[in-house]
Amino acid sequence: MSAGTERGRFADVSIQEVIGWLLLAVVGLLVLDLVRQVLVGELPLGRLWAFTWNGIVDSLYIGLAAIGLSMTYSILRFANFSHGDLITTGAFTGWTAAYLVGGIGIAELSSRLLLRADGGAQPGAVGMDVVSAPIAIVLGLIVAAALTILVALAIDRLVYRKLRDASGITLLIASVGVALALRYIIALFYTTDTRGVVASSPQWETPAFVPIETINLHEATLVISALSLIVGVHLLLQYTKLGKSMRAMSDNKDLALITGIPTERVIFATWVIGAGLAGVAGYLIVLDRGQVTINLGWFLLLLIFAAVILGGIGSIYGALAGSLVIGLTINLSLVWIPSDLNEIAAFTLMIVVLIFRPDGLFKGVETA
Amino acid sequence: MALLEASSLDAGYGDLQILDDVDLGVDAGEYVTIVGPNGAGKSTVMKSIFGLTAYMGGSITFDGEPIHGKRPEEIIRTGIGYVPQNDNVFPSLSVIENLEMGAYILDEVPEDRLEWIFDRFPILEERKSQKAGTMSGGQQQMLAMGRALMLEPDLLMLDEPSAGLAPDLVDDMFDRIDRINDDGTAVLLVEQNAKEALRRCDRGYVLVQGGNRYMDTGEALLGDEQVRQDFLGG
Ligand SMILES: Nc1ncnc2c1ncn2[C@@H]1O[C@H](COP(=O)(O)OP(=O)(O)OP(=O)(O)O)[C@@H](O)[C@H]1O
Ligand SMILES: [Mg+2]
Numbered sequence: 349m350s351a352g353t354e355r356g357r358f359a360d361v362s363i364q365e366v367i368g369w370l371l372l373a374v375v376g377l378l379v380l381d382l383v384r385q386v387l388v389g390e391l392p393l394g395r396l397w398a399f400t401w402n403g404i405v406d407s408l409y410i411g412l413a414a415i416g417l418s419m420t421y422s423i424l425r426f427a428n429f430s431h432g433d434l435i436t437t438g439a440f441t442g443w444t445a446a447y448l449v450g451g452i453g454i455a456e457l458s459s460r461l462l463l464r465a466d467g468g469a470q471p472g473a474v475g476m477d478v479v480s481a482p483i484a485i486v487l488g489l490i491v492a493a494a495l496t497i498l499v500a501l502a503i504d505r506l507v508y509r510k511l512r513d514a515s516g517i518t519l520l521i522a523s524v525g526v527a528l529a530l531r532y533i534i535a536l537f538y539t540t541d542t543r544g545v546v547a548s549s550p551q552w553e554t555p556a557f558v559p560i561e562t563i564n565l566h567e568a569t570l571v572i573s574a575l576s577l578i579v580g581v582h583l584l585l586q587y588t589k590l591g592k593s594m595r596a597m598s599d600n601k602d603l604a605l606i607t608g609i610p611t612e613r614v615i616f617a618t619w620v621i622g623a624g625l626a627g628v629a630g631y632l633i634v635l636d637r638g639q640v641t642i643n644l645g646w647f648l649l650l651l652i653f654a655a656v657i658l659g660g661i662g663s664i665y666g667a668l669a670g671s672l673v674i675g676l677t678i679n680l681s682l683v684w685i686p687s688d689l690n691e692i693a694a695f696t697l698m699i700v701v702l703i704f705r706p707d708g709l710f711k712g713v714e715t716a
Numbered sequence: 717m718a719l720l721e722a723s724s725l726d727a728g729y730g731d732l733q734i735l736d737d738v739d740l741g742v743d744a745g746e747y748v749t750i751v752g753p754n755g756a757g758k759s760t761v762m763k764s765i766f767g768l769t770a771y772m773g774g775s776i777t778f779d780g781e782p783i784h785g786k787r788p789e790e791i792i793r794t795g796i797g798y799v800p801q802n803d804n805v806f807p808s809l810s811v812i813e814n815l816e817m818g819a820y821i822l823d824e825v826p827e828d829r830l831e832w833i834f835d836r837f838p839i840l841e842e843r844k845s846q847k848a849g850t851m852s853g854g855q856q857q858m859l860a861m862g863r864a865l866m867l868e869p870d871l872l873m874l875d876e877p878s879a880g881l882a883p884d885l886v887d888d889m890f891d892r893i894d895r896i897n898d899d900g901t902a903v904l905l906v907e908q909n910a911k912e913a914l915r916r917c918d919r920g921y922v923l924v925q926g927g928n929r930y931m932d933t934g935e936a937l938l939g940d941e942q943v944r945q946d947f948l949g950g
Binding site for chain 2: 589592593595596598599600602603604605606607608609610
């Protein structure tokens, strides 16, 4: 009898903890192995640095998207599965704008309009890089943000606004529908073919005193744009009346209503910021990777969710920190596993964290 | 004429009616208390005044204007401040940001009003940049009151401000309410601490099962044998 209770207790208290400790031990061993590999020279420092740097780059675009996902979660109170396809929307609309302007006189209008769906002139021929077509590239960035915002606002008007008082589950399911609709409307015009749209990145030979020999200008554009936007969102949230009211509403919607905060206006701002950042993220990812594909955002969405959950759902600073953890994990794991499996590392880490800190790594440390 | 007047008010949640034929009035500068057992509908009265329940009949006027059926963001502009029973501060916002939210509908934060509030609740000035969620229950209550006072309301509605306070802080809370009332703000108070509330107020209502059962001066209610036995624990 007592043995039975003991066993029952053993089973339900510790089964997930046992898994957690095992996974944690694996993570610990891998870290030790990483140190060993570096010490014995099996892993050159240059390669370690390359993985780390790629991790930081990945975490920046994941972070841009994670801010919006976290905001919709805390202010509209649902997990938005169509957020990934807003990223895709930004990628296609932004690059279409860049092609329309940058490709004048080089490629056919239809080829520019549909982002080389027909094959058409090579990206290199169109001159799609930040040095040969800076204006087109910057314009594309702005259009990516603007059109993604418009699309998100239209979706809110058509779908989510009618469901303001519905449960989070209802909204989640609606957002899955929106995600599919959005993706296949894009596919209808642009086809489902993956294709190169950006020329290979120009490299900048740095002056002698800089420790890095060359800088990839497309990556640099991504890093600088993302960091500025993140700082911008931080300043907006902390120091403007709009930002404070957004934080207030994510704290307590009913109290916000009583206080006279115009909740619909806050929701509007949430879509503008969240979708704008998602659109920019999509555009910048394509700039960095060179290719555009219909599943861009959808495939990324799981990683973004992982980042948001890791950081403690609803906190944008947590989401950013979670993005850094995810970005580094998927890249450093390449030391041991092939790149088509590296997302497993991210999700394993997420499971470990959730077992020990169900509210996320940073809950209670940072809020917003 | 009464500042706030509810007549034959029916209200509830969804299709569920809670308030049945409630009459209630508060004069300008008056201090009125609502007492009654748990679940009697005391909070529902306040929520209904603030436009947060389903309106089902009767009328509510404030300053002579009908306000029933209006939305909270309209009611806040008429001059009613409301401190709900639970979750009445924004926990991740700092003290000063909470107070700023209280003045959201104004173009600028009214500095002189902020001074006025800091004068009455010095702790809020000391803890200006502390996150509200990390403050004690009593301090959060003061912050919630401060927030509701930012727009210089003519009527302040407080839903159980002494709930969860240490006994020695309860008196302090009542003193602060007295002072706000002495400055000319009418107060509508819901209290579990019924005896003390009736001792301090001008007039009291006893609410039972969604309807008002008794109305009299605080002293008379305290003296009433029936009220004492049924609602004040002897
Ligand atoms: N949001 C709601 N939806 C449905 N019913 C509710 C809701 N809030 C309160 N009620 C019901 O309305 C009735 C009155 O509740 P109310 O909160 O007004 O009582 P109260 O007098 O304030 O009680 P307490 O002293 O516990 O605060 C209760 O039966 C309660 O269950
Ligand atoms: Mg109550």
